[in-house]
Amino acid sequence: MEETGSSCSWFHGVFISSIEDYTSKSFTDLLYTALVQAKVRTFRNGEIGPERLKALEKSKVAIIIFSVRYVCSTWYLDELVKILEYRNMIGQTILPIFYDVDPSDVRKQNGSLAEAFAEFEESFKLETGKVQRWREALTFVANLSGWDLRFVAHGHFSKFIEKIIEEVVARLNQKQLDVDTFLVGMDSHVEKVSSLLSIGSSDIRIIGICGVGGIGKTTIAKAVYNLSFHRFAGSSFLANVREVSEQPNGLIHLQEQFISDVLMKKNIRISNVDRGVMLIQKRLQNKKVLVILDDVDQLNQINALVRKHAWFGAGSRIIITTRDEHLLNVLEADEVYNVEALDSIESLQLFSWNAFRTKRPVEDYVRISLEVVDYVGGIPLALKVLGSFLFGRSKQEWRTAIEKLKGIPNNAIQEKLRISFDALDDTEKDIFLDVACFFVGMNKDDVIGILEGCGFFAEIGINDLIHQSLIEITENNGLWMHSVLREMGRQIVREESIEIPGKRSRLWFRQDTFDVLTKCMGTKAVEGLALDLSKLEIVNFDTEAFAEMSKLRLLQVNYVHLLGDYNHLSKELRWLCWHGFPLKSIPTNFHMENLVFLDMQHSHIREFSKESKLLKKLKVLNLSHSLLLQRTPNFV
Numbered sequence: 227m228e229e230t231g232s233s234c235s236w237f238h239g240v241f242i243s244s245i246e247d248y249t250s251k252s253f254t255d256l257l258y259t260a261l262v263q264a265k266v267r268t269f270r271n272g273e274i275g276p277e278r279l280k281a282l283e284k285s286k287v288a289i290i291i292f293s294v295r296y297v298c299s300t301w302y303l304d305e306l307v308k309i310l311e312y313r314n315m316i317g318q319t320i321l322p323i324f325y326d327v328d329p330s331d332v333r334k335q336n337g338s339l340a341e342a343f344a345e346f347e348e349s350f351k352l353e354t355g356k357v358q359r360w361r362e363a364l365t366f367v368a369n370l371s372g373w374d375l376r377f378v379a380h381g382h383f384s385k386f387i388e389k390i391i392e393e394v395v396a397r398l399n400q401k402q403l404d405v406d407t408f409l410v411g412m413d414s415h416v417e418k419v420s421s422l423l424s425i426g427s428s429d430i431r432i433i434g435i436c437g438v439g440g441i442g443k444t445t446i447a448k449a450v451y452n453l454s455f456h457r458f459a460g461s462s463f464l465a466n467v468r469e470v471s472e473q474p475n476g477l478i479h480l481q482e483q484f485i486s487d488v489l490m491k492k493n494i495r496i497s498n499v500d501r502g503v504m505l506i507q508k509r510l511q512n513k514k515v516l517v518i519l520d521d522v523d524q525l526n527q528i529n530a531l532v533r534k535h536a537w538f539g540a541g542s543r544i545i546i547t548t549r550d551e552h553l554l555n556v557l558e559a560d561e562v563y564n565v566e567a568l569d570s571i572e573s574l575q576l577f578s579w580n581a582f583r584t585k586r587p588v589e590d591y592v593r594i595s596l597e598v599v600d601y602v603g604g605i606p607l608a609l610k611v612l613g614s615f616l617f618g619r620s621k622q623e624w625r626t627a628i629e630k631l632k633g634i635p636n637n638a639i640q641e642k643l644r645i646s647f648d649a650l651d652d653t654e655k656d657i658f659l660d661v662a663c664f665f666v667g668m669n670k671d672d673v674i675g676i677l678e679g680c681g682f683f684a685e686i687g688i689n690d691l692i693h694q695s696l697i698e699i700t701e702n703n704g705l706w707m708h709s710v711l712r713e714m715g716r717q718i719v720r721e722e723s724i725e726i727p728g729k730r731s732r733l734w735f736r737q738d739t740f741d742v743l744t745k746c747m748g749t750k751a752v753e754g755l756a757l758d759l760s761k762l763e764i765v766n767f768d769t770e771a772f773a774e775m776s777k778l779r780l781l782q783v784n785y786v787h788l789l790g791d792y793n794h795l796s797k798e799l800r801w802l803c804w805h806g807f808p809l810k811s812i813p814t815n816f817h818m819e820n821l822v823f824l825d826m827q828h829s830h831i832r833e834f835s836k837e838s839k840l841l842k843k844l845k846v847l848n849l850s851h852s853l854l855l856q857r858t859p860n861f862v
Contacts, residue, residue, distance in 0.1 A: 239261075239266040239267045239268060239285065239286055239287060239394070239398050240261055240266055240267070240268045240269070240285060240286070240287045240288075240289060240394060241268075241269045241270075241281060241282050241285035241287070241288045241289070242254065242257070242258065242268065242269065242270040242289050242291065243282075243288060243289065243290045243291065243296075243302065243305055243306070243309065244270075244289075244290070244291035244293070244296065244325075245293060245295050245296050245299065245302065252383075253291075253325070253375070253383050254270070254291065256383055256384065256387055257289070257387055257390065258270055260387050260388075260390075260391050261391065261394065264391050264394075264395055266391075266394060266395065266398065269281040269282075269285060278305075279305075279308065282305070282308065282309065282312065283312060285318065286318060286319065286397065286398060286456070287318070287319045287320075287321060287394055287397050287398065288309045288312070288313075288318055288319070288320050288321070289321045289322075289323065289390070289394075290306065290309065290320065290321070290322050290323065290367060291323045291325050292322060292323065292324045292325060292327050292329075292332055292368075293325045293326050293327060294326055294327050294338055294339070296327075297327060297332060297339055297342070297364065298339070298342040300346075303360040303363070303364075306360070306363045306364070306367065307359050307360065307363045309363075309367075310363050310366065310367070313459070313514075315426070315457070319397045319459060320367055320370055320459075321370075321372060321390065321393065321394070322367050322368065322370055322372035322373075323372055323373045323375060323390070324372060324373070324374045324375060324376065325375050325376070326375075326376055327339070327376070328376070329368050329372070329374055330368075332364050332367075332368040333364065333365050333368035333369060334365070335361055335364060335365075343357065343360075343361070346360070369512050370459075370512070371489075373386050373389070373390065393490055396490035397490060400455065400456070400461070402451075402452040402455075403448040403451055403452055403463055404448075404700070404701055405445060405448050405449055405452065406445055406610075408576060408579035408580060408610070409445070409449075410568065410572050410575045410576040410579070410606075411568050411569075411572040411576075412442075412445065412446065412449055415442070415446045415449075415563075415565065416446060416449045416450055416453065418563060419433065419435065419446060419450050419545075419563050420450060420453065420454070422560075422561040422563055423450070423454070423543050423545075425454055425457055425541075425543060427541070428540045428541050429540070429541075430535040430536075430538055430539075430540065430541070430542045430543075430544075431535075431542075431543050431544070431560045431561070432532065432535065432543075432544040432545075432546065432557060432558075432559045432560050433543065433544070433545050433546070433559060433560060433561050433562070433563065434545075434546050434547075434548065434551070434554035434557075434559040434561070434562040434563065435447055435545060435546070435547045435548075435562075435563050435565060436547075436548055436549070436550075436551045436554065436562055436563065436564050436565065437549065437564060437565035437566075438549060438605070438637075438639070439549060439607070439639065439709060439710040439713075440605045440606065440607030440608060440639050440708065440710045441565045441567065441605060441606065441607075442565055442606045442607075443520075443521075443547040443548075443565055444465075444520050444521065444547055445606070446547075446565065447463075447518050447520055447545055447547050448463070450518075450545065451463050451516065451518055451545075454516060454543075455516055457516075458514050458515055458516040458541075458542075458543075459488075459513045459514045459515065459539070460487070460488030460489065460490070460510070460513050460514075460515045460516075461487065461488065461515060461516040461517065462483065462484050462487035462488055462515070462516075462517045462518070463487075463517075463518045463520065464480055464483060464484060464517070464518065464519050464520060464531070465520045465521075466520060466521055466709070467480060467519050467520055467521050467522050467523075467527050467531075468521045468522065468523045468524070468527070468709070469521070469666070469709065469712075471524065471526075471527050473758060474758055474759060474760040474784075474785075475760055477499050477502070477526070477527065477530045477531075478496050478497075478498065478499060478502060480527075480530070480531060481496050481499070481502030481503075481505070481506065481530060481531065482494045482495065482496050482502070484506065484517065484531060485502075485505060485506060485509060485510070488509075488510060488513060488515050488517070489509060499530050502530065503529075503530060503533070506531070506537060507537050510537060510538055510539070511536070511537060511538065511539060512539045513538065513539045513542070514538075514539045514540060514541040514542055515538050515539065515542045515543075516542070516543050516545075517531075517532060517538075517542075517543075517544050517545070518544075518545040518546075518547070519531060519532065519544070519545070519546045519547070520547050521547055521548070521709060522546050522547065522548045522550075522553060523548065523549065523550060523553075524553075525553060525556060525557075528546070528553065528557055532544045532546070533557075546559070551564075566604075567603060567604030567605060568604035568605075568606060568609070569604065570599065570600075570604075572604070573599045573602070573603070573604045573609055574586075574587070574595065574596065574599050576606060576609045576610065576613070577595060577598065577599050577602070577609045577612070577613045578595065578613070579613070580609065580610050580612075580613025580614045580617065580695065581595065581613035581614070581616050581617050582617070583617075590621075591621075591624075594621065594624050594625075594628070597628050598612065598616070598624070598627065598628060598631070601628060601631035601632060601634075601642075602631065602642060603636055605639055607639070607643070607708055607710055607711075608639055608642050608643060610695050611643050611646050611694070611695045611696065611711070612627070612642065612643070612645065612646060613695075614646075614693065614694045614695035614696075615627070615645065615646035615649065615694050615695075617693075627645055630645050631645070639710060640710065640713065640714045640717065643710065643711060643714055644714060644718070646694055646696065647696070647714065647715070647718070650690075650691075653682050653683060653687055654687050654690055654691060656680075656682060657677055657682055657684060657687040657688060657691065658691060658696060658697070658715055659715050659718065659719060659731070659732060660673075660677065660732070660754060660780065661673070661691075661697055661705055661707060661715075662707060662711070662712045662714075662715025662716055662719075663715065663716060663719060663732040663734045663754060663756070664732070664734060664754055664756055664780055664782065665705055666705060666706065666707050666712060667704050667705065667706070668704065668705055669703055669704060669705075670688065670699055670703050670704065670705050671703065672823065672846065673688070673705055674688060675822055675823060675845050675846065676780070676800055676801045676822055676823045678822075679800040679801075679820070679822030679823070679843060679845070680779050680780075680800050688705075696711060697711075716734070719731060719732045722751070723751075726747070727739075727741060727742055727747070728742045728747035728748045728749050728751075728752065729749050729751050730751065730752065731751055731752065731753045731754070732752070732753060732754040732755075732780075733752060733754070733755045733756065734754075734755075734756045736757065739755060739756065739757045740757070742755075742771070743757070743767045743771040744767070744771075746768075746770060746771045746773075746774075748771060748772060748773075748774050748775040749774050749775070750774060750775065750776050750777050751777070752775045752777065752778055753777050753778060753779050753780065754778070754779065754780035754781070755775070755778060755780070755781055755782070755783075756780075756781075756782040756803075757782065757783050757784070757786055758782060758784040758785075759784060759785040759786060760785065764785075764787060765785075765786055765787065766787045766788075766789055767786060767787070767788055767789070768788075768789055768790045769788050769789065769790035769791055769792055769794040769795060770790055770791075770794055771794075772794045772795050772796065773794040775796055776796055776797075776798070777796065777798055778795070778796035778798060778799060779796070779798045779799060779800045779801070780799075780800065780801045781795075781796075781799055781801065781802050781803070781804075782801075782802075782803040782804070783803075783804050784803065784804065784805040784806060785805060785806035786804075786806075787808050791815065792813040792815050792816040792817075793815040793816075793817070795816060795817065796817075797817040797819070797820065798820060799817070799818070799820060799821055800820060800821060800822045800823065801821075801822065801823045802818075802821055802823070802824050802825070802826075803823075803825040804825070804826050804829070805825070805826070805827045805828050805829070806828050806829065806830075807826045807829035807830060807831055808829075808830050809830065809831065810830060810831060810832045810833070810854075811831060811832060811833050811834070812831070812834065818841055818844075819841070819842070819843065820843055821841065821843060821844050822843055822844065822845050822846070823844075823845060823846045824841075824844060824846065824847050824848070825846070825848045826847075826848065826849050826852065827848055827849070827850050827851050827852070828850075828851045828852065829849065829852040829855075830852075830854055831849065831852055831854065831855055832854045832855060832856050832857075833855075833856055833857045833858075834849065834855070834857065834858040
């Protein structure tokens, strides 16, 4: 397995540092064989000298098998110091294994090692600092998470080797983040932020990237991450912090992802935010980490994840992107990089890439392109969206767009972006608003199925929105929308009825939804409603609150109790997401004949009693984690 870093071309996946004649050769053989079987390119048994050091430099992971003889060998101690240098320079990962020596003795150089180090200090007293460097290297590496094999019988090595292989493969499979296809002016931004990071120094630094929405903060952070993550023992990019933290248990999910990313371990579970804070401090305080918090807007998000420099190991770097520079001042960030708009040349180039798929405007469109760029300004998101919108359109359509732009203030980004929304047909507008209000992050194919069930030509519509840069598809096939575009879509819905939420087509904001359901203020205008509560909350609403919502087609009521006659719920429902469904069975008067997607994870349901003939349009049924479930209909 070969890995490529931004500034280091990996030749070997793993370098094994051990004295094999002394440590049981059977263990090293088993480890080496398992690595090869996992298709990991591994170096071992090289002769002491330049070739061995070259192999070390070209390996992404160094496995050190500590033994008494290893720790008492001056050559291997020098190699250990070199491994630490590569860790700091190129982000090499170190995985220690303690074969016949106590990790505490290695850490403190006492016990079985005390006599050897006393001799070292006597023998090397003229070489100032040599023994001290060995001591510091041993202390540092012994503090890293590793494996203690002293009490493991030879026949039971295999289970430890499995864990080692799992972690090695995870380290080697770290991937770069996806970045926009057309990047303009990015090199300068990345260079300046990288200079502020000063990754070669051992201090701990918090860097802020600040600027208005759509200016390119996230793209810069991703580019810096891709350039640098391989130089750290662990890394995490926490995207859309603002949006995620608004969800039930959102901060806990971010903490779990953070720890899981850095430690390369799955199924991290945290019970509450305070517990997560303690776990971050305990597990990461000795690790050199790179963590990026993207789109932060509240101090509690920072406090839950990266409150203090001292939470992390020497050389760690924390990057925070935000529109609010005050948050960075409160955190006492070491440096703040304010992202400036693109200059006129860069703006024209980015616009051209999206409007013409070339670096410069085509000949007949140079002057009109300059006019558009002049009115749009140097905001990358606006240039990208409007360029994509104008791609392939006539000059008259370009002129119409310019006339609209003339009346919009320079700083009104959302209003400029709304030009592309206004040009959509009615179906595309509905798809855009549904995604903005309910489906960001959901699987693209699932959303297409739901919206096709609503009578929309969703596959064509979503592809059109992608081509116009209004939505994107993530690596795991999820729907993604820039926060500025999502806010624009939600503002369009709010404007349908500023004072009365129940007259809007879509309800997603928790307080608005609460008021509508509590006061029975819903109307036939409502087509979608989402209320996602914590598992710890128990909230009851009367089904009569839905009586007037006859056009309701999208409904999410996670961990909500609905009391009363289920005949009040709309017969037009296509998507029902009801995690924690509280009843033992589906009420007989609950109309589900038009449902396409039914998601009842973690429900209390015992028997799914709906006849399959009444679910003839159903494409997806998810009852996972419904531990009481005993029977479902025959869907064959």
